[in-house]
Amino acid sequence: MNFYDLQVEITTEDIYRAEGAGYQQPPQPATRELHRRMLQEAQRLVRPRGVSRTVAVAEAGERWIRLAGGGVLTSRLLARLAGPAESLVLIIVTLGEAIDRRVEEYSRHRLPAEAYVLDAAGSAFIDAAGRQLAGLITEQFQDRGLKTTISLGPGHSYWPELQDQRVIFDLLQPADLGVRVLASGLMLPKKTVSLVMGVGRDLPESAENHCHYCHLKRSCPLSRAGSGHADTHIRHDASAPGSGRPS
Amino acid sequence: MPSLVSALSELNENLALELVQERMLAGAPPLDIVEECKSGLAAVGERYSRGEYFLGDLVLSAEIFQEIMQILNPVLMSGEKPPAAGKIVFGTVEGDIHDIGKNITISLLRCHGFQVYDLGVNVPPDKFIYWLDKTGAKILCLSSLLTSCFEAMQRTVRLARLVDQDRRIRVLIGGLVNERVKQYAGADEWVTDARRGVELCLQWNGV
Structure with missing residues (x-):
């Protein structure tokens, strides 16, 4: 098991993107000021941390992968891309609870604009943190002559079985990070993501990132399936802001 | 000036x-x-x-x-009060805890004079029904971002229809929903846009 403290930086532009706000003209001063203020607040509140573990693949079918130890992950896409892998690397990244609490406070005090923008800042942070850690782990495997697949995660349209979160959770035991999983499969803190990548020498070709396989690729503000954003494919994500270090 | x-x-x-x-x-x-x-x-x-x-x-x-x-x-x-719009019971359905979209829509609805009863997140069907009955609200808004919670949406709408045989209560669903989810849940309308949600509620309210 490896634990990571991540240094992640985002900009107000990243927050606008997380909101799906594609301004053609500069936003109003009040909007800019709100975003500047919420970015500063988010920077103080988030504590991006992650945990990863590599688990051998025992067996793979058309729609599932059985891990050494018995856990089964049930995604057709995962099975197609990572079925031939020697192992899967399981990752959980979280920003911690402080930002959730603050968003709730703003909502409770009927300040929905602050709640909305701070939540979007959290989305931008967790997106960047997940990509950063996946990129870092990919580099570590590359140094050992191994390839990785793109990262996939339960809860997306290509992997609808949210209960698979429990399999990942049981193997990573992320309680040290303050992460827990609800009966529905949702993880808390809210700004937490789980990622799975196949690791091996002979892996099938895939699209640049998981967004290409997601039904929400045209509507999700964080989608990287379109041509509008710089490609930050995790396998070559040397430009991701900040750096991670095992701790 | x-x-x-x-x-x-x-x-x-x-x-x-x-x-x-x-x-x-x-x-x-x-x-x-x-x-x-x-x-x-x-x-x-x-x-x-x-x-x-x-x-x-x-x-x-x-x-x-x-x-x-x-x-x-x-x-x-x-003094003279602005005309009140209708009452709305609003919540995130059982199993889901996402509430940003719900909260935004509620704040916009309140701007338009609606009296909104915000039941919060992870709301069981019977709690929605209790509040519909208690307040006499004629609009029920259900929110969810999880496909796994569409079933809870369906249970809630079914229960609402059961106690509202005259079908006076209009049900609006929002979040990660579409026409198919609307039909599955048995709702009257679906939205993914807060402002469109307000427009529909105003329309239903006869404004």
């Missing part, structure tokens, strides 16, 4: 509050001020429809309006 409509339309909170105070000191009827503010909100909505503004701007305008209403409320309480 800048107008209250343009101050709100440009999200200029300080100027808008200043103008409200000036209008009050000049003896303007508070309901006229409310109407001007609503015109300002409508202008924000138009900019949103044109793609000049986005959700953050819409919510910011709602917040400014709420601040203005805090100033006006004491005066309105003692």
